[in-house]
Amino acid sequence: MHDDICYADATELAQHIREKRISPVELVKAHLDRISAINPKLNAVVTIADNALEKARVAEQLVTTGKVTGPLHGVPFTCKDTIDVAGMRTTRGSKLFEHRIAGSDATAVARLKNAGAIFLAKTNVAEFALWWETDNSVFGRTNNPWNPDLIPGGSSGGEGAAIATGLSPLGIGSDVGGSVRMPAHYCGVVGFKPTHGRVPLTGHWPEMLLRAMHIGCLARTARDAGLALRIMSGLDGIDSYCVPVDPPAVPESTDKPLGLSVGWIADGVFAPVNPEVRVVVEKAAATLQLAGCAVEHVSLPVLAENDPQVVSGSIWALEGGYYLEPFIKGRESELFPFMQKRLANPWPDVREYLRALAGWEAIRHGMTAYFRRYNLLLCPTLPVTAYAHGLSELTIDGVTVGARRKLISVVPWSLTGSPAISVPFGLSSDGLPIGVQLVGRHFEESVVLRAALALEEASEVRGIHPPLF
Helix, strand or coil: CHHHHHCCCHHHHHHHHHCCCCCHHHHHHHHHHHHHHHHHHHCCEEEECCCHHHHHHHHHHHHHCCCCCCCCCCCEEEEECCECCCCCECCCCCHHHCCCECCCCCHHHHHHHHCCCEEEEEECCCHHHCCCCCCCCCCCCCCECCECCECCCCCCHHHHHHHHCCCCCEEEEEECCCCCHHHHHHHCCEEEECCCCCCCCCCECCCCCCCCCEEEEEECCHHHHHHHHHHHCCCCCCCCCCCCCCCCCCCCCCCCCCCCEEEECCCHHHCCCCHHHHHHHHHHHHHHHHCCCEEEECCCHHHHHCCHHHHHHHHHHHHHHHHHHHHHCCCHHHCCHHHHHHHHCCCCCHHHHHHHHHHHHHHHHHHHHHHHHCCEEEEECCCCCCCECCCCEEEECCEEEEHHHHHHHCHHHHHHCCCEEEEEEEECCCCCEEEEEEEECCCCHHHHHHHHHHHHHHCCCCCCCCCCC
16 A cells, blocks of 8 residues: 555655645655665665654644644655755755755755645765765765666756655755656656756755756656646745746646647757657657657757857856855865765866857857747757666677766756756666657746646656565
């Protein structure tokens, strides 16, 4: 029974609670029991809320008196350890903040709580949320739930692994270069990065690169991701990047043709791409065509002319180094090895930085032009499936590249601020999940979700869980 509860999505769980078929106490206990049994093999959850059961008892009493407080009443949720939860340890994955206790909730956390959800636990992150592997000197390494010898992605890797294995039905992550979508792809769950400015960044750290930083969510289904974003959306009077737009509608499944214009690309500017990933993207394109979309292969020359890896690498290095310098000065030896190495690199000079800024603007303009013609872009979430911990180079389709190259299909949409979702859509020959990515026009999350629901319903891997757990 516990497994059935822990693998249901948050929307279904909330309905069961409202209909009194499951109690909030039963639900929270089930997840705590599962964390106790499974987390030692994964190291996904790092700090458990000591009041989760108490909150569940309060939620249960409210249900019995007919006072449901919101659409997620009694449903547990988690967040990565760079997002503040009042009164809880929030280490930011670093020895520098190992004993830090957050004084207040991040806006996204507060809004889920106000919708009736019960905060369950913090999940593991890369130090400062700035790496593609989830490992740090405070809590150690998180393992991929499909194969513990492989990475779960980063920096929200703890969230991806937790949701994939039923430790949490819903999680909050952040994304400045794929940190929501990457773990979703590697762990076989949904990861949704909304339009920049849709969800306040208040309570997330580091407070740098804010014009490319996003708060997003990881979930078991697209409908859960849509519901979470709807709840978290809107001005909070603190985040100056937040935009006053209506919260996105959460579309329901429908048999009506989607009627959308979709461009798709399986390799091209994202090459090299694993052949199995290419096949899954091609199948997704065919599925959208069957669902009533006008589907067309595209080439995206703006990304060929302005390499997002070069653009982001230069800007991230200079602005990140400048921002972090006062926090780390004199304590460099306490940093995790990858962060020591990264911050030891020389900063770009002024011309290199300005060239990168010009490239950023060109990418934004180019993709704005693309979205005048198309509603959506379909592409790989990542060009490769999960790989062994600690690799600095990858061989993809016979070509050896630096490990950072795999970010080529996620970084652009952080630069443009576009809504982007990763949906599980296939398995590799060695049984690893493969996600496909849908990118949309600014603030058209509902359109992205409609297409994601169509893919989800047609997916051959829908409802498949890691066999080890």
